[in-house]
Amino acid sequence: MEFVIRGKGMEVTESLREYSLNKLQRIERFLDQANEAVVHVTLKVTRNQQGVEVTIPNAPIILRAEEMNKDMYAAIDAVIEKLERQMKKYKTKVNRKFRNDNSLKAMNSEEYGGGQAVLTEDPEEIIRKKRFALKPMDEEEAILQMNMLDHQFFVYKDMETNETNVVYRRHDGRYGLIQGA
Incomplete structure (x- = not known):
């Protein structure tokens, strides 16, 4: 380490x-x-x-x-x-x-990009950009990851549809899902 x-x-x-x-x-x-x-x-x-x-x-x-x-x-x-x-x-x-599921093996075998931040100098533009390799997972695992990071949203690749989705925490404490089309 x-x-x-x-x-x-x-x-x-x-x-x-x-x-x-x-x-x-x-x-x-x-x-x-x-x-x-x-x-x-x-x-x-x-x-x-x-x-x-x-x-x-x-x-x-x-x-x-x-x-x-x-x-x-x-x-x-x-x-x-x-x-x-x-x-x-x-x-x-x-x-x-995931006791009998292969999704954990797929998650651990893929190389996961920790994110690379790019800062811009113009104060009127986006000040930080991150790029991540999205790991395939289901909604429950994405919510778990979001909660562990203590973030309000989490972007992931759906393991069944292979589309990019976003889970987010609503103001009432429940969760929402934005699905890619």
């Missing part, structure tokens, strides 16, 4: 780096392809809060967690616990749903 630890608005001390690395190795057991995984960690300070954001884009799913606390070490502990809960929840659902 490769760790990329950076500070945003702060300098990452050696003790913070060591503490982060030590704690992050706990999630290694959940990753099937741990040798290939790249873990992006951002330690940041905003006002009176200190935060940690961890993203693992090339795991079988995109893992992302963010925590804020007055103490950086407590924030690191909280974000690791959050990642562990996400992985346990994901593994439980996948094992239950």
